[in-house]
Amino acid sequence: MIAIGMEGSANKLGVGIMLHPEDGSPPQVLANIRHTYVSPPGEGFLPKDTARHHRAWVVNLVKKSLKEARVSVEDVDCICFTKGPGMGAPLQSVVVAARMLSLLWNKPLVGVNHCVGHIEMGRLITGATNPVVLYVSGGNTQVIAYSSQRYRIFGETLDIAVGNCLDRFARTLHISNDPFPGYNIEQLAKQGKQLVDLPYVVKGMDVSFSGLLAAIDGLAAQWGLDGEEAAKEDENKQGSQTGEEQIVPETDGKPTRADLCFSLQETVYAMLVEITERAMAHVGSKQVLIVGGVGSNERLQEMMGIMARDRGGSVYATDERFCIDNGIMIAQAGMMAYKTGFTTPLKESTCTQRFRTDEVFVKWRDD
Amino acid sequence: MADEYKPPALPSPFTNTTPAPTLLVQGAEAHLYKTVSLDPSIPAALKVRPSKPYRHPILDRRLTRQRIIQEARCLVKLVREGVSVPAVLAMDWEGQGGESAWGGAWLMMEWIEGPVVRVVLEQWEAWMKKNAASLDQSQIQKEEDRLRGLMKRIGHTLGGLHKAGVVHGDLTTSNLMLRSPAQETTDSPTGVSMEGEVVLIDFGLAGQSTQDEDRAVDLYVLERAIGSTHPRSEPFFEEVLNGYRASHKGTGSTLKKLEDVRLRGRKRSMIG
Numbered sequence: 001m002i003a004i005g006m007e008g009s010a011n012k013l014g015v016g017i018m019l020h021p022e023d024g025s026p027p028q029v030l031a032n033i034r035h036t037y038v039s040p041p042g043e044g045f046l047p048k049d050t051a052r053h054h055r056a057w058v059v060n061l062v063k064k065s066l067k068e069a070r071v072s073v074e075d076v077d078c079i080c081f082t083k084g085p086g087m088g089a090p091l092q093s094v095v096v097a098a099r100m101l102s103l104l105w106n107k108p109l110v111g112v113n114h115c116v117g118h119i120e121m122g123r124l125i126t127g128a129t130n131p132v133v134l135y136v137s138g139g140n141t142q143v144i145a146y147s148s149q150r151y152r153i154f155g156e157t158l159d160i161a162v163g164n165c166l167d168r169f170a171r172t173l174h175i176s177n178d179p180f181p182g183y184n185i186e187q188l189a190k191q192g193k194q195l196v197d198l199p200y201v202v203k204g205m206d207v208s209f210s211g212l213l214a215a216i217d218g219l220a221a222q223w224g225l226d227g228e229e230a231a232k233e234d235e236n237k238q239g240s241q242t243g244e245e246q247i248v249p250e251t252d253g254k255p256t257r258a259d260l261c262f263s264l265q266e267t268v269y270a271m272l273v274e275i276t277e278r279a280m281a282h283v284g285s286k287q288v289l290i291v292g293g294v295g296s297n298e299r300l301q302e303m304m305g306i307m308a309r310d311r312g313g314s315v316y317a318t319d320e321r322f323c324i325d326n327g328i329m330i331a332q333a334g335m336m337a338y339k340t341g342f343t344t345p346l347k348e349s350t351c352t353q354r355f356r357t358d359e360v361f362v363k364w365r366d367d
Numbered sequence: 368m369a370d371e372y373k374p375p376a377l378p379s380p381f382t383n384t385t386p387a388p389t390l391l392v393q394g395a396e397a398h399l400y401k402t403v404s405l406d407p408s409i410p411a412a413l414k415v416r417p418s419k420p421y422r423h424p425i426l427d428r429r430l431t432r433q434r435i436i437q438e439a440r441c442l443v444k445l446v447r448e449g450v451s452v453p454a455v456l457a458m459d460w461e462g463q464g465g466e467s468a469w470g471g472a473w474l475m476m477e478w479i480e481g482p483v484v485r486v487v488l489e490q491w492e493a494w495m496k497k498n499a500a501s502l503d504q505s506q507i508q509k510e511e512d513r514l515r516g517l518m519k520r521i522g523h524t525l526g527g528l529h530k531a532g533v534v535h536g537d538l539t540t541s542n543l544m545l546r547s548p549a550q551e552t553t554d555s556p557t558g559v560s561m562e563g564e565v566v567l568i569d570f571g572l573a574g575q576s577t578q579d580e581d582r583a584v585d586l587y588v589l590e591r592a593i594g595s596t597h598p599r600s601e602p603f604f605e606e607v608l609n610g611y612r613a614s615h616k617g618t619g620s621t622l623k624k625l626e627d628v629r630l631r632g633r634k635r636s637m638i639g
Contacts, residue, residue, distance in 0.1 A: 145595075147595065148598060152594075152595040153595075154595055195423050195426060197429075200426070200430065202572070203536060203584065203588070204536060204539075204572065204588045205537075205588075266422075266426060267426065270421070270422045270426060273421055273422075274395070274396075277395045277396075278396070278537075280395070281541075282395075282539060282541060282596070283596075302421075303422075304421070306420050306421040307419070307421045310420065310421075311393065
């Protein structure tokens with residue numbers, strides 16, 4: 001069986017095609033294409049502009065993915081789309097496209113929860129059977145474990161998502177949004193040495209990032225590290241450095257932009273690893289699966305690996321092809337639901353900004 | 368693949384106590400050992416917070432030190448106020464007891480004999496799932512009443528905690544114990560005793576607060592923990608609130624706040 005997955009809940013538009021062979025052999029990715037709307041440094045992506053981007057690209061990506069997968073329209077069994085959660089306008093533009101294809105090709109629609117898509121793709125790629133899932137992205141921060149046909153949320157953010165915290169700090173520092181802000185923060189953080197004291201807010205299995213963001217934004221302003229000028233100055237300094245390692249004297253204790261990125265990463269990832277560890281201890285699981293865009297961060301993966309090792313377990317992570325929003329994860333989760341007989345009638349093929357992970361009845365698992 | 372797990376070395380002086388401390392659980396943050404205090408006949412619980420190698424050393428030291436001191440302060444205060452928690456016997460927050468660079472901290476507490484509520488509920492739920500079909504209505508009613516009683520006692524204990532000006536910060540069923548009574552009297556066919564005083568443990572994330580917000584979050588965290596770990600017991604959470612309401616005056620505003628927290632919790636599906 002073949003499913004097309006269409007995802008556009010944030011600034012990534014993804015179209016993917018999954019094949020589930022009839023003989024029960026492992027599912028295959030036939031195409032995985034993504035186009036990202038990148039906003040200029042210092043700005044976030046606005047729903048209106050992002051939706052316009054998705055509308056402009058969606059037909060192109062569907063055509064390209066069919067061509068790459070070498071499948072014809074007749075071979076497709078169902079069209080899976082992101083029902084939510086996400087930004088309203090981008091979600092809508094993709095759901096309209098999915099509906100159109102469904103009518104045009106006369107194929108059933110399958111509405112998919114974005115978070116469940118991430119979990120199912122992660123499970124497929126890594127082979128983790130029943131892990132504790134840390135889902136971290138620009139819009140979501142959740143610690144999830146499966147129990148009686150639901151993906152239950154054990155801990156989550158009390159305010160903004162971790163990716164949102166990183167993105168917004170990248171905006172403060174005027175760091176490029178290309179390929180994505182978190183990646184550039186990670187690169188800059190590698191040069192950081194000094195750990196700045198930041199609020200560390202863990203409540204049980206929940207975390208909070210808004211106070212931390214306000215604090216680090218304040219520090220950046222206090223040391224004159226925010227805005228476009230500081231970014232340019234920093235860039236020039238980098239350029240003038242020659243091959244040899246230059247040791248920056250830290251006599252006045254003034255942090256650098258790199259120090260702030262370093263401290264931000266160390267603090268927020270320590271918080272995430274801590275709540276994941278607490279969930280693991282609580283459910284008695286030894287596997288951790290990291291999904292979502294922030295999951296591609298190598299420092300987070302490294303810290304999680306150390307934690308898991310000390311608990312006698314292991315960490316499963318994927319690279320940016322699978323953990324950043326994509327179409328195949330929607331196709332994968334949609335296909336699993338479709339195989340149990342689930343379809344979304346045209347009348348109900350809506351999208352919603354609020355769609356909690358634990359609202360989905362996971363019919364395809366019975367463990 | 369994962370290496371065979373070895374718990375980190377014990378801090379001095381526990382490296383040469385007889386009998387040697389036995390590891391009971393590896394919690395998220397700490398290792399809990401059973402050891403003895405002063406005399407081999409006096410059992411004690413030893414909570415060791417080893418340094419977390421995944422964290423930056425400065426951050427790690429700051430958190431470990433801050434939390435173990437906070438925990439001890441809360442326990443001492445609660446014992447004084449008559450809330451049932453383990454008493455503090457000894458502690459080291461600087462990790463000086465170890466060989467040179469040992470960066471952890473430890474806290475020795477009174478030994479509580481009995482099961483954690485998580486295990487009690489798990490056993491009860493498993494038994495009910497297996498045998499519910501063969502029970503008549505009055506037996507089911509009796510079992511559910513027993514659970515209601517336990518939930519109510521939990522609520523009462525939480526009321527005492529909050530009245531003393533402390534919030535727990537990590538209320539799960541793993542952090543609630545039942546102190547075994549001198550004589551076990553279980554006439555339930557399930558064989559699962561729900562007797563004994565409810566004892567609160569693990570104050571690693573506790574803090575001093577009398578704000579309705581913090582208290583309500585405490586209750587909400589427990590509600591969600593029960594919902595996610597013990598789906599069958601979830602309908603009885605109302606009894607926790609009943610017990611809580613009856614525990615002391617002024618719980619009304621906290622319970623009202625809880626409704627806000629619940630709503631906010633439901634709306635927490637993020638955009639983007």
